[in-house]
Amino acid sequence: MSSSDILAELDALLTERRQASPDQSYVARLHAGGPAAIGKKVGEEAAEVIIAGMSSPAEGLVHEVADLWFHSMVLLNHHALDASMVLAELQRRLGVSGLEEKAARAAEGK
Numbered sequence: 001m002s003s004s005d006i007l008a009e010l011d012a013l014l015t016e017r018r019q020a021s022p023d024q025s026y027v028a029r030l031h032a033g034g035p036a037a038i039g040k041k042v043g044e045e046a047a048e049v050i051i052a053g054m055s056s057p058a059e060g061l062v063h064e065v066a067d068l069w070f071h072s073m074v075l076l077n078h079h080a081l082d083a084s085m086v087l088a089e090l091q092r093r094l095g096v097s098g099l100e101e102k103a104a105r106a107a108e109g110k
Helices: 003-018 026-032 034-054 061-078 083-093 098-108
Strands: none
Touching: 003 026, 003 061, 003 083, 026 034, 026 061, 034 061, 061 083
């Protein structure tokens, strides 16, 4: 299974679980809290990634990044967006210097 297939399968699962009862589904519970609650969880996971990344060796970093990706995907799902859109944006950026891309966003006011 390719990485994009895994992300597409997870997107479908998130959409399905969003409709469940918040008492029965963690994803539904996150959605019930709205974007602020989901965003707070994304922030917590990002902090855990930073902490794990500063450890030597970086024990748990993969686990923490998986948690961050998962919660970021829940936030995308809340806004009717999905991982394919993020993959398309990453593909668009391939071969573009990070400095050039950042300068272009600044010129566009983003």
